[in-house]
Amino acid sequence: MSDVSFVRTEMLPPKDPPASEVGALGWAKANLFSGVFNSILTVVSVVFIAYVVFGLVGWALVPSWSMTSLAECRALLADLGRSTHNGGACWGVIAERWNQLLFGFYPRELQWRPVLDFILLFVALGPILFADKVPAKLIYFSAVFPFIMPWLLWGGTVWLPVSVALGFVFGYFTFKALAEQVSELVGLIGGVVVAVVWWLFLASLFTSVLASVLPLALEPVQSRDFGGLMLSITIGVVAIGLSLPLGILLALGRQSDLMIVKTLCVGFIEFIRGVPLITLLFVASTLLNIFMPPGTNFDIIMRVFIMVTLFASAYMAEVIRGGLAALPKGQYEGADSLGLNYWQAQRLIIMPQALKISIPGIVSTFIGVFKDTTLVSVIGLFDPLNLTNAIRADANWNGVVWELYGFIALLFFICCFSMSRYSMYLEKKLQTGHR
Structure with missing residues (x-):
């Protein structure tokens, strides 16, 4: 019989993978259309999202920035053939009152001061948040900024x-x-x-x-003139900046072997966490002066600083205590074997690891504190939400709601989302383990 076997002498060139298995099409097939149920759910979700997005875009894209009252906006909507009730956004209120939403009743001719303060805040945070990307000597300005900030805002x-x-x-x-x-x-x-x-x-x-x-x-500016996003940022920055070191001390005190120190820290943390922030703000507004010497004029915003900081520090202490509890006992024993005293061990070995573990919880607490600054409206301070009531009290804008709340929501989203993204950046930067 003749030999008909064949042995290939060279390899065939590789073929490209099927187009349906790679790229965006492959991802969609694997994640969105992997089965009948997922395919139906994907189609329904896309239709719903498209309906909401097109409706929102249609509502927002109304040339109403030049309108000076709600009546003019409704006349414009009628001319466009839309419903005069929520048929489109009335952006004239934002164009006219954005300054008030940002600065409250702060004198217009002095608003360069909070703007400069805000710019200097980013400069001061540079060596703290991005130590490897900015000049190291800038840390001296960071140490001076807490004294510059109140002087620029309040004057004197x-x-x-x-x-x-x-x-x-x-x-x-x-x-x-x-x-x-x-x-x-x-x-x-x-x-x-x-x-x-x-x-x-x-x-x-x-x-x-x-x-x-x-x-x-x-030129001095009274605290009652503060308001808007400027007030929220001021309270948030002070509370965030002070609550972290206080929370660290409270967390260490709660784990202390000294009975009096531990009892005081536990009592403070449990009391603050058991009382709503709105109650503490009422105490700051009405009851705190009772405990002061007669004739004492205790600034209302300073009282809010104290209460919000104490409230945030109690929650921060528990977040950091969770990070301390997550460390293995060998880290403490290793610090002892090196001959380090308590504070050296905490500064060089224990606390850096505990803070790295606690980053998500710390940033979540920061975001919560910043959003809780809107509660100062209950004691008469004009935060952005309270200013919406003052704006809608004007007969020209009585009835405008969604535009004001949407603008404020956008401002808070930008601030909170920025903190969240920095948290993710910091976690990635400090990641030392293998995934």
């Missing part, structure tokens, strides 16, 4: 924030001197005492003397 003499900053300087040098000579605990107590004595008894004299010799001041 420049020597007041200088005197407050000097209290921290004197306290720091007292701490360093006593820590080297005696102990860190004595140094900490001494630094706090020196700073408090300076602020209570000497700072006002220092401010008045220098203000009379060298009167450098900005």
